[in-house]
Amino acid sequence: MTKSEAVSWFRIHEMFRFESFHMYGIIGTAVVLGAIIIAAMKRFKVKTLRDTMVGYMPMQLHVPRHLLAGSIFGLGWALMGACPGPMFVMLGQGFGIFALVILSATLGTFAYGVVKDHLPH
């Protein structure tokens, strides 16, 4: 992630401004290859190391929830220029401020756990 610059705040800003193909290239390659890999694993009934079949725990469709939750996440993603994985990478790179980002994200997660019964699901 560091070497491909996917953890750069500037790369994320550039992506949301549609001024470079870089991030779309990374995500696009990952998803197309990922879909092929998952389809192949299902098709050939590959057993996992935990002796289960390849699957995805389905999520009940609830359009407002997906869009609302996604938007809240997106606001933070664009502001910090990092989603959860890169937060840890950036901390490792030596950007100490990301210790605070991770702490705040944990607090945000905690806040969700507290108020979740009052949100549309």
Place this chain on the structure above:
Amino acid sequence: MAIVTLFASPLEWISQPWHWSISGVAIAGILFLMTWMGRSFGVSTAFRNFCTMAGAGKKYDFFDINLKDENWRLAFVLGAVLGGFIGAHLLTSPEAVAISSETITHLKENFGISYPQGGGFLPTEIFNYSNPKGVILTIIGGFLVGFGARYGRGCTSGHAITGLSHLQLPSLLTVIGFFIGGLLMTWVIMPLIF
């Protein structure tokens, strides 16, 4: 001397910024390994685990989870920290991230952010502990990511990578949400606060 050359050139090659397709293949590789391990690849659940570790499970059922099943995820985020350290300090790129000239001009003219800074990884003039505004934005940004990820039951890795690879409609809608929020922040809110 010959040995030094042998080691120096691959190191020099690996220290250059990598093409986006390499990263895309690497992420798909991670997805494959995690799936093969019988796990569902997603990073943001680590924040939920931190809450559990801090004792939130005693009061809230949502955090009452068995951490033994989550060891792989905690190992993954520790690995991410280690990877960031190696990438930045042992395989340092010779130049700052080559973002587009349009973005550089926009940052300079509209936000007063000069480029490069933070090695091209972070506007460190804003995001540092001695800038109160940066600290407040950091707390807000982190909070939104943590809250949104849990409400949406997943972040970029869980939905944009894993969910889309499984062709899940809820994941596609969540990713559209990521962009609604991201575009709103980038085009509307940032020009007001930067």
